[in-house]
Structures are given as structure tokens and as C-alpha cells.
Amino acid sequence: MLxxxxxxxxxxxxRNRMVHEYVRDAAELAEALNEGHAMVPLLLAFAAKVAAYCEQRGLPTG
Structure with missing residues (x-):
């Protein structure tokens, strides 16, 4: 699926860095947010594949 x-x-x-560390440097925070934004297509594609897998097998998706 990946x-x-x-x-x-x-x-x-x-994700772990952004959730578990307090980023004080604005440039570092901006970089992390931009990296996170770049990961959105990866996460959306994975979610779509999981939903399709569940749908094909009659499993609940919600």
C-alpha cells in the first residue's frame, strides 16, 4: 500500500519531531511545516489505498 x-x-x-519537541527557531519550524505539507500527497494516497482495500473486502471504513 506504500x-x-x-x-x-x-x-x-x-511527525514525532513536531509533536514531541518544542521548536523555538522560527526557520526550523517553517522548514518542518513545509516538510509536513510535502508529505500530504503520501498520506492521502495511503488513506485512499486503505479505503479501497477495505471496500473491496466489505470492511467498514469509517
Missing amino acids: ASADDWLTARKL
Whole structure:
């Protein structure tokens, strides 16, 4: 379901950094937010594939 496991791990590391660390440097925060925004297509594609998988098997998606 994932195009790249490496991209997924990168997204997870970014998520952990943004959630568990208080970023004081505005430039670093802006960079992290831009990186997060760049990950949106990866997350949307994954969610669509999971939903399609569930739908094909008659599983609830909501």
C-alpha cells in the first residue's frame, strides 16, 4: 500500500519531531511545516489505498 517505506519512515520521524519537541527557531519550524505539507500527497494516497482495500473486502471504513 506504500509506494516507499523510506518516505513513510521520514514522515513518521517528522511527525514525532513536531509533536514531541518544542521548536523555538522560527526557520526550523517553517522548514518542518513545509516538510509536513510535502508529505500530504503520501498520506492521502495511503488513506485512499486503505479505503479501497477495505471496500473491496466489505470492511467498514469509517
